[in-house]
Amino acid sequence: MNDENRISVVINTRNAEQHLQQVLEAVKGFDEVLVCDMESEDATLDIARRNGCRIVTFPKADHKSAEPARTFAISQARYPWVLVVDADEIVTPELCEYLYRRVNGPDCPAGLYIPRWNRFMLRYTKSISYDRQLRFFRREGIVWPPYVHTFPTVQGRTEKIPSSEQNVRLIHLADETISDLMRKTNAYTDSEILKRSAKHYGLGALIGRPAWRFFRNYVLKMGFLDGLPGLIRAGMDAFYQFVLVAKIIEKNKRMNIE
Known part of the structure; x- marks a missing residue:
């Protein structure tokens, strides 16, 4: 070779x-x-x-x-x-x-x-x-x-x-626990807002992005077939999106004040 x-x-x-x-x-x-x-x-x-x-x-x-x-x-x-x-x-x-x-x-x-x-x-x-x-x-x-x-x-x-x-x-x-996901949510959203610094999200994104992510994972990807684990995992993924958008909104508001 x-x-x-x-x-x-x-x-x-x-x-x-x-x-x-x-x-x-x-x-x-x-x-x-x-x-x-x-x-x-x-x-x-x-x-x-x-x-x-x-x-x-x-x-x-x-x-x-x-x-x-x-x-x-x-x-x-x-x-x-x-x-x-x-x-x-x-x-x-x-x-x-x-x-x-x-x-x-x-x-x-x-x-x-x-x-x-x-x-x-x-x-x-x-x-x-x-x-x-x-x-x-x-x-x-x-x-x-x-x-x-x-x-x-x-x-x-x-x-x-x-x-x-x-x-x-x-x-x-990796078999991620809920505690693992919570830690990653905080760390990863801190990192991800850096690449989304130009985004200006509002109420629509704060509600819409988590809702879409939950619908995609739980319904379109049939997470409902997995019972409670599927429901919990879809909810955690939606929560990630909520935290991400909330942090971007917070960052933009702080920048405007400064």
């Missing part, structure tokens, strides 16, 4: 010891595993070293998510193709095989949206169990905005991996 068809796995970490060993075992079939660590204080680096990973560091500073370190980490990869994996996500063998088949075949796109399976309250719920993440792409020219819930800018055509490809996915190991 020539270098043009090789793949680097990039993993951003910060105190990620809980699932890291399992995550690294799942990516041993790739050409390189690069860990970009944000000053971890647990066993993260020891685990990475034991598994033969190449390690680079990025200052933690006051960052509340991995996004500020993404572009730097990707730029440090040795090979032209990059698969970005979070420190609590498993790459299935089928996904590994699929990616190599694509880069060695004709007409491979510059980026691929990968299916990801998530769980909540010990189960995979209809409302949030499945999403697609733009995690595989050519390294050249990649810019990842330093805000939470953003996708990288890819130079070229992108595709979605079809659902007909059985087990070609990322598996999200």
Whole structure:
């Protein structure tokens, strides 16, 4: 295999010891595993070293998510193709095989949206169990905005991996509790308002955005089939939107006063 068809796995970490060993075992079939660590204080680096990973560091500073370190980490990869994996996500063998088949075949796109399976309250719920993440792409020219819930800018055509490809996915190991979601809501909305600084929301958005998000997850995505977990998760997602809009309104009012 020539270098043009090789793949680097990039993993951003910060105190990620809980699932890291399992995550690294799942990516041993790739050409390189690069860990970009944000000053971890647990066993993260020891685990990475034991598994033969190449390690680079990025200052933690006051960052509340991995996004500020993404572009730097990707730029440090040795090979032209990059698969970005979070420190609590498993790459299935089928996904590994699929990616190599694509880069060695004709007409491979510059980026691929990968299916990801998530769980909540010990189960995979209809409302949030499945999403697609733009995690595989050519390294050249990649810019990842330093805000939470953003996708990288890819130079070229992108595709979605079809659902007909059985087990070609990322598996999200995190089983988020309501306390986890509350912490993330506060941290992530603080980060997200930075990319929405030009927005001027009012009463319509404060009511409409949470209502739409609840309707989408609970009705359109059939979260109602999951009983109470589906109802709670749809409600938490709606609450996230309420807090986000409320913080933007608050920020704009404070700026106007100043």
